[in-house]
Amino acid sequence: MFKFFLPTKIIFGCGSINNLHNDVKPLGKKCLIVCGKSSLKENGLLKKITENLSRNDIEYDLYEGISQEPTTELVYKGLEILNKDKFDFVVGVGGGSVIDVAKATAGLYGEFSYNKNFKVEDYLEIDGTKRVEIPGIPFVSVPTVAGTGAEVTMNAVILNPLSGKKRSIRSEYLFAKLAIIDPLTTITLPKTISSTAAVDALCHLVEGFISKKSSPLCDHFAIEGIKYIIENLPLVIKNPSDISAREKISIASLYGGIMIVNSGLTLAHGIAAVVGAKYKIPHGVACSVVLPEVLEWSLEFIPQQKILTIKNLFSENPKMFLYNFYTKIGLNTKLNISNDFNFEKLAEEILNTSSTKGSPKEPTLQEIITILKQIINT
Numbered sequence: 018m019f020k021f022f023l024p025t026k027i028i029f030g031c032g033s034i035n036n037l038h039n040d041v042k043p044l045g046k047k048c049l050i051v052c053g054k055s056s057l058k059e060n061g062l063l064k065k066i067t068e069n070l071s072r073n074d075i076e077y078d079l080y081e082g083i084s085q086e087p088t089t090e091l092v093y094k095g096l097e098i099l100n101k102d103k104f105d106f107v108v109g110v111g112g113g114s115v116i117d118v119a120k121a122t123a124g125l126y127g128e129f130s131y132n133k134n135f136k137v138e139d140y141l142e143i144d145g146t147k148r149v150e151i152p153g154i155p156f157v158s159v160p161t162v163a164g165t166g167a168e169v170t171m172n173a174v175i176l177n178p179l180s181g182k183k184r185s186i187r188s189e190y191l192f193a194k195l196a197i198i199d200p201l202t203t204i205t206l207p208k209t210i211s212s213t214a215a216v217d218a219l220c221h222l223v224e225g226f227i228s229k230k231s232s233p234l235c236d237h238f239a240i241e242g243i244k245y246i247i248e249n250l251p252l253v254i255k256n257p258s259d260i261s262a263r264e265k266i267s268i269a270s271l272y273g274g275i276m277i278v279n280s281g282l283t284l285a286h287g288i289a290a291v292v293g294a295k296y297k298i299p300h301g302v303a304c305s306v307v308l309p310e311v312l313e314w315s316l317e318f319i320p321q322q323k324i325l326t327i328k329n330l331f332s333e334n335p336k337m338f339l340y341n342f343y344t345k346i347g348l349n350t351k352l353n354i355s356n357d358f359n360f361e362k363l364a365e366e367i368l369n370t371s372s373t374k375g376s377p378k379e380p381t382l383q384e385i386i387t388i389l390k391q392i393i394n395t
């Protein structure tokens with residue numbers, strides 16, 4: 018038995034952002050646009066969106082300056098802005114952090130409005146115990162980075178400054194009503210972001226494929242998405258304006274998001290989330306380093322047919338294949354961290370993440386420690 022769920026309407030294509038004002042019309046007359054620091058202004062995208070909204074009688078306010086790390090404080094700030102006026106919907110335009118803050122803000126707004134003792138921290142997995150039970154307001158995701166898949170997922174990954182941990186707020190109320198995915202918006206991205214974000218998507222696809230919750234329906238997305246990234250990411254790195262290659266990476270990112278929702282992730286994201294939050298390593302960088310080791314470890318525990326598929330995609334030696342692939346796209350294969358490590362404590366934390374629980378076999382603490390020692394140059 019398997020379940021498949023994706024309630025988000027998806028509009029995909031080059032130039033699709035130019036029609037945003039029409040696509041959001043059914044959602045209401047006033048929106049809050051959540052965005053990052055400056056790139057949207059520099060490339061003219063924000064101006065284009067806001068001018069089109071104004072011309073079509075849709076009011077907007079801006080919540081700008083979302084930094085790389087989405088924190089609970091940023092969500093509180095978003096909720097306070099929503100509370101000041103009557104907003105009909107929230108639009109998040111940017112990378113994964115922007116999308117996550119916008120998604121959490123829109124999704125938690127119902128709880129925030131009705132609960133006197135509301136705290137964002139209460140809705141974080143592991144740190145809190147509450148579930149979102151009151152719908153928020155509609156959310157529109159407009160990703161400008163291809164990789165996180167956050168445009169279609171039901172969770173927002175938020176850093177809890179109180180515990181220093183990255184946790185998910187997860188609820189069907191967090192799904193975007195609409196995702197507008199325009200590969201043209203990714204064309205000005207720096208190479209490092211293009212490569213690490215795409216490898217994050219590769220990680221979602223591979224993990225979704227080997228996860229114990231995988232399904233034949235999702236496996237199709239996974240296999241196609243993996244092919245798209247292997248074939249097209251080197252082209253994007255060579256020529257950032259290669260729009261056909263950018264398009265394939267955006268599709269792969271979307272497929273990766275579908276994996277997160279329907280197949281779940283595994284140990285690679287468990288390690289990346291814990292190590293990334295603790296040592297302030299960008300998510301895509303942490304994922305890329307972990308993937309070859311976790312994939313090699315996982316091969317022992319997945320069905321024979323899947324091993325063959327993986328070897329067809331990644332050669333007889335998937336780990337070496339990925340190392341070579343990283344060399345081609347300019348990524349490292351190890352993390353250089355100078356801090357002292359308590360490997361046991363890290364491994365315990367990793368074992369408790371929801372991603373790790375989706376692994377084809379539950380890893381032992383020693384197996385996690387072995388992988389950590391392989392990826393970290395101390």
Ligand SMILES: [Fe+2]
Nearest residue numbers: 165217300304
């Ligand atoms: Fe990820």
